[in-house]
């Protein structure tokens with residue numbers, strides 16, 4: 001089947017079949033692009049200098065190796081700060097349309113790789129596509145963020161249809177397939193990262209119906225009707241497992257669990273609604289794919305980060321902006337990689353502030369398995385050339 005990525009035709013095929021020369025076209029990086037991004041690979045080769053049999057840097061770090069300079073990618077690296085993203089977003093018409101049009105979603109997944117030569121490409125989608133695929137009403141209102149038809153009781157829960165998830169989310173898995181084929185053909189050093197939201201964070205949006213400073217409706221439901229809330233969490237454990245397995249089957253090499261609102265909970269609730277459901281998803285995924293690395297992001301977990309790492313058995317823990325990397329290095333077992341945690345606002349600032357912050361993180365993480373990233377998603381006000389500056393700093397090893 002033929003398709004179009006941007007204005008260039010490509011051939012759909014599974015990532016592990018021989019690539020068509022027509023796939024090669026759309027991923028073209030000029031040698032100058034690679035040099036400009038400060039990449040470690042040979043500027044002459046389009047593949048960033050990967051020798052046969054060599055393992056990808058991001059996968060080596062996730063396997064417990066202290067790779068240096070560390071591999072890097074940035075949360076929300078595809079997004080509105082990039083003019084080329086805004087152009088595709090406009091063409092797609094809406095955010096959900098963009099997430100469910102594989103050729104366009106794959107194109108924006110690859111944009112930051114083409115521009116900066118990141119080590120990881122994160123699937124372009126959203127954590128709220130899981131409730132959407134189960135039939136919950138979802139819209140992304142301009143300037144307002146996500147809006148869902150809130151679920152507050154057993155009747156709301158009963159209206160969800162998890163059996164429909166794989167069919168409705170099929171375009172997302174097709175994005176994974178297309179993107180993996182493109183990367184294998186043209187950027188074999190780059191690791192494709194799939195993702196989902198963790199049950200707690202997704203449930204928080206499902207119950208609240210929108211973003212919130214404190215997610216009171218969700219936190220209250222968990223205390224006042226733990227049976228209903230527990231059923232929602234169990235449903236999400238199964239749906240998220242299924243959703244991640246489909247991404248892995250389509251070619252995702254790593255998966256990440258985003259728990260952006262983990263830090264809203266007291267320790268007892270954190271164990272019950274963050275650690276236990278995440279651990280269950282990892283057990284389920286590992287039963288079928290024992291060697292797939294999983295990155296967990298328990299944002300604002302604070303001192304519970306070590307317990308989270310041990311009890312979920314993640315391969316890496318993503319540190320939020322407030323986490324002290326030296327504390328995390330002591331709290332998290334040495335074989336578990338750390339990821340993070342530059343303040344996205346220092347990336348907007350650029351210059352000396354950016355350089356100082358980035359080098360401090362590099363100094364704290366040297367000698368242990370580490371992946372450079374931000375402590376939260378990139379902000380839309382970020383000047384793209386500040387990301388180029390950051391890539392140079394990280395590639396120099398600090």
Ligand code: CP3
Nearest residue numbers: 075076077078079122123124125126127145146258260377
């Ligand atoms: O580049 C990438 O990181 C991959 C794509 C990605 C998006 N969202 C795209 C997106 C990923 C991994 C996410 C995760 C996500 N989505 C999280 C967890 C991480 C975090 O940021 O805490 C959460 C909580 C969401 C829910 C969500 N989606 C919100 C709150 C918003 C609105 C905020 C905003 O920035 O507008 C979104 C929309 C969204 N998801 C955008 C993007 C690029 C902006 C939408 C647009 O283009 O209009």
